[in-house]
Amino acid sequence: MAALVGIATLAVYLVIDRVRGHSRLRHIPGPFWAGWTDIWMLSAQLSGRMCFLLAEANDKYGKVPGPIAKIAPGWVVCGDGDELRRIWGVRSAWQRSYWYRGLRFDPHKDNAFSTLDDQAHERLRSKLMPGYGGKDVDDLHDQIDKQVAGLVSLLETKYLSTDTEFRPVDLARKVQYFTLDVISALAFGKELGYLAADDDLHGYIKTTESTLPIMLATALVPWFLYTIQSPRLKWLIPNVRSIVGIGTVVGVAYDAVAERYGDEPLVKRDMLGSFVRHGLTKEEAEAETVVQIIAGSDTSATAIRSTLLFIITNPRVYRRLQAEIDEGVREGRISSPITDAEARELPYLQAVIREGLRMWPPATAVLPKVSNTDQVVCGVRIPAGTNVAWAPFSFLRSKKTFGDDAIVFRPERWLHVESDPARHRLMDQTVMMEFASGSRWECLGKTVAQIELNKTYVELLRRFDFSLVDPTKPWTSYNAAVFIQSDMNVVVTLRE
Numbered sequence: 001m002a003a004l005v006g007i008a009t010l011a012v013y014l015v016i017d018r019v020r021g022h023s024r025l026r027h028i029p030g031p032f033w034a035g036w037t038d039i040w041m042l043s044a045q046l047s048g049r050m051c052f053l054l055a056e057a058n059d060k061y062g063k064v065p066g067p068i069a070k071i072a073p074g075w076v077v078c079g080d081g082d083e084l085r086r087i088w089g090v091r092s093a094w095q096r097s098y099w100y101r102g103l104r105f106d107p108h109k110d111n112a113f114s115t116l117d118d119q120a121h122e123r124l125r126s127k128l129m130p131g132y133g134g135k136d137v138d139d140l141h142d143q144i145d146k147q148v149a150g151l152v153s154l155l156e157t158k159y160l161s162t163d164t165e166f167r168p169v170d171l172a173r174k175v176q177y178f179t180l181d182v183i184s185a186l187a188f189g190k191e192l193g194y195l196a197a198d199d200d201l202h203g204y205i206k207t208t209e210s211t212l213p214i215m216l217a218t219a220l221v222p223w224f225l226y227t228i229q230s231p232r233l234k235w236l237i238p239n240v241r242s243i244v245g246i247g248t249v250v251g252v253a254y255d256a257v258a259e260r261y262g263d264e265p266l267v268k269r270d271m272l273g274s275f276v277r278h279g280l281t282k283e284e285a286e287a288e289t290v291v292q293i294i295a296g297s298d299t300s301a302t303a304i305r306s307t308l309l310f311i312i313t314n315p316r317v318y319r320r321l322q323a324e325i326d327e328g329v330r331e332g333r334i335s336s337p338i339t340d341a342e343a344r345e346l347p348y349l350q351a352v353i354r355e356g357l358r359m360w361p362p363a364t365a366v367l368p369k370v371s372n373t374d375q376v377v378c379g380v381r382i383p384a385g386t387n388v389a390w391a392p393f394s395f396l397r398s399k400k401t402f403g404d405d406a407i408v409f410r411p412e413r414w415l416h417v418e419s420d421p422a423r424h425r426l427m428d429q430t431v432m433m434e435f436a437s438g439s440r441w442e443c444l445g446k447t448v449a450q451i452e453l454n455k456t457y458v459e460l461l462r463r464f465d466f467s468l469v470d471p472t473k474p475w476t477s478y479n480a481a482v483f484i485q486s487d488m489n490v491v492v493t494l495r496e
């Protein structure tokens with residue numbers, strides 16, 4: 001009897017809770033089920049197409065007065081660039097929502113991503129910034145050059161096809177080996193060695209690919225997240241270090257950290273050395289090395305892969321970019337390898353980099369912000385406590401900002417607006433939102449990522465030609481906050 005009463009009470013409570021949740025956001029349109037349950041949002045996350053479904057929801061339901069749609073009880077998605085920039089502003093009323101706690105890699109320890117408290121986050125960022133910005137790191141550019149050379153050499157020695165030999169290569173993988181080696185070299189002064197081994201060392205990539213989708217789905221279920229992060233369940237939940245794959249890489253990172261603390265600490269001028277110098281505790285440094293590897297590898301790998309895919313499937317762009325590079329080399333404006341400063345002077349390259357980022361933003365997690373007071377976004381009332389997610393594919397393909405052909409890859413659009421500085425600025429600002437612009441949450445790895453981009457396309461395209469093995473199946477791409485991409489099989493040939 002008591003059990004029955006209990007169940008009945010719970011059922012009534014759940015119904016009331018749903019009805020209340022529904023009525024709070026009743027004035028905002030969205031998919032029908034999103035008004036009542038999390039199922040729409042969860043299945044979108046698990047479908048591997050979340051970023052596209054959010055943009056579609058904005059298109060379909062968010063016409064009037066602006067691109068905003070309901071995606072679950074207590075959740076909306078906003079696709080308006082101006083509004084998002086306002087939300088991210090320094091003194092706005094918005095904070096990171098509880099979702100970010102799902103980005104703890106150790107269920108009991110915060111890192112730069114999972115720190116919700118604005119002030120604690122700001123303090124942490126100020127200690128991390130000098131390292132990420134490169135000022136405290138010796139030979140930042142040389143270190144990246146060395147890894148670019150490693151990528152070139154891997155393709156040159158093992159994957160060149162000729163008239164008589166066919167050696168297709170999954171470029172998606174090799175590019176990730178490259179970004180993993182870059183970030184580890186900068187982070188703790190020694191690359192993990194993916195390019196040299198030409199192998200998914202320790203099964204790290206395989207493991208992150210299978211754990212990230214689950215982790216990101218968990219972040220959407222607060223009660224579940226709360227449970228697994230509960231100190232009382234510590235004995236039950238595996239430690240990051242014990243998960244095969246991630247654990248091994250985390251182990252390497254933790255060992256690097258261990259050397260820097262203690263009685264006779266190793267002092268080095270790398271990012272970790274900078275963190276130590278700016279007062280990170282050993283535990284904090286451990287957490288941040290994991291962040292570096294996870295935040296710094298998939299993202300820039302996706303930028304490089306997708307931009308390369310757009311280049312090699314657009315002959316006009318491909319020819320023009322290669323011509324710009326060849327001319328620069330001929331006229332001595334491009335060293336070997338190209339410097340960051342030289343890359344800045346190649347207008348078409350810069351247009352291609354921006355257009356590539358625009359077409360395929362690498363970091364698409366929902367990144368929800370909340371306010372503890374009622375707010376207005378896109379002209380509609382957002383009740384206090386509502387999660388406001390972003391939809392990068394909405395504002396990056398906005399016709400208003402980029403023109404009627406916003407859905408196509410056309411780097412020329414960046415050159416043509418140079419006569420209209422205000423327009424150019426808006427376009428640039430909009431693309432740079434991919435790094436979460438503003439001073440509160442901006443990507444700390446932006447400089448590193450941009451150096452990688454400024455160099456990689458040039459060093460590859462000055463030497464090689466690329467074509468898809470099967471243009472009807474260019475790659476496999478699964479969206480789980482970052483993109484999980486593979487099977488980008490290409491034929492690489494040497495240019496004469």
Ligand code: HEM
Pocket residue numbers: 112113125183291292295296297299300303361362363367433434435436440441442443444445446448449
């Ligand atoms: C094209 C490549 C990249 C893109 C598009 C990108 C994008 C982003 C975005 C959108 C955020 C903000 C998340 C939020 O709202 O909290 C972020 C944060 C961050 N990114 Fe990146 N990222 C890239 C590359 C990198 C690289 C190479 C590194 C490491 C060297 C890195 C390290 C970080 C860190 C540490 C944060 C956390 C900042 C904080 O919470 O204060 N990212 N990134």
Ligand SMILES: *[C@@H]1O[C@H](CO)[C@@H](O)[C@H](O)[C@H]1NC(C)=O
Pocket residue numbers: 340343344350446447448450451454
């Ligand atoms: C890469 O090129 C861009 C030009 O668009 C330039 O603004 C930037 O300073 C270069 N390097 C870095 C690290 O961002």
